[in-house]
Amino acid sequence: MTAANITPEFIRINQITTHEDIDISNLAKVIKCIRKTKEINPIILDEETFMVIDGHHRFYAMKMLGFSKIPAYLINYRKDYVKVNKWFRKLVNDNDMNKIVSTIIPDNDGKICMNFLSKKLCSDSEYTLYWKLNVIEKYLSSIGINVIKNSKEGIEPPSLDKEYVLSIAKKGLRFPPKTTRHSYEFIIPNYRISLNEFV
Missing domain, CATH: 3.90.1530.10 (Conserved hypothetical protein from pyrococcus furiosus pfu- 392566-001, ParB domain)
Structure with a gap:
């Protein structure tokens, strides 16, 4: 095409x-x-x-x-x-934030998890984990920490297939909003x- x-x-x-x-x-x-x-x-x-x-x-x-x-x-x-890609989350003043937010990781029981404030945030599906991540991003924004979505740097969310x-x-x-990043x-x-x- x-x-x-x-x-x-x-x-x-x-x-x-x-x-x-x-x-x-x-x-x-x-x-x-x-x-x-x-x-x-x-x-x-x-x-x-x-x-x-x-x-x-x-x-x-x-x-x-x-x-x-x-x-x-x-x-x-x-x-x-058509490719479905992801938006990485780059945090402003990332060096100070590494101990607060780290990458999303798979859990042993098959759930999808991420570490946040020394706690593990898990969900049974990518859908609900993305909404939990959205809540975290809004919280970070409310305390003055910008979450910049980009194509390659920062916290890596789970992959989604078409x-x-x-x-x-x-x-x-x-x-x-802005969960998927499509390319052609x-x-x-x-x-x-x-x-x-x-x-």
Whole structure:
């Protein structure tokens, strides 16, 4: 697949499912941008399930603005040209934090665990562990410690595979915001579409 053969389609919003929650302040910024520019970059959807792969905030913004359709690139999520990656957590003043937070580790009884404040935080699933990690990140933020999500440095969260992500969406559940980081072995066109094209 190349940029030459990927074109946006207009998909009804009520057909679309999501797999991540959103950040309210980021959503407000996206809504403001759409209102100001009257344009939007297409979101990326799985062509089979219409699950949002990238563009959750744009999707919810258009939904809240009352649009019935949204421009989207449809791709086959299960193909090898789509990769689901993770966001590492880099802590500001990391040297001071090493004794507070360390890497996520597998536990002997099959649970997924991480060390936090000299205690082991465990869960039976990646889904619930990501939500526990989200609570920790909010706590760290409340005491003035920034958690910067990036592609390679810091605390490594558990890996997620595509079938697991699809199953979460199918159940109507949502991961915390910015849980998955998708990459593509083709170029996604970077142009905005005027809202006038599909009003």
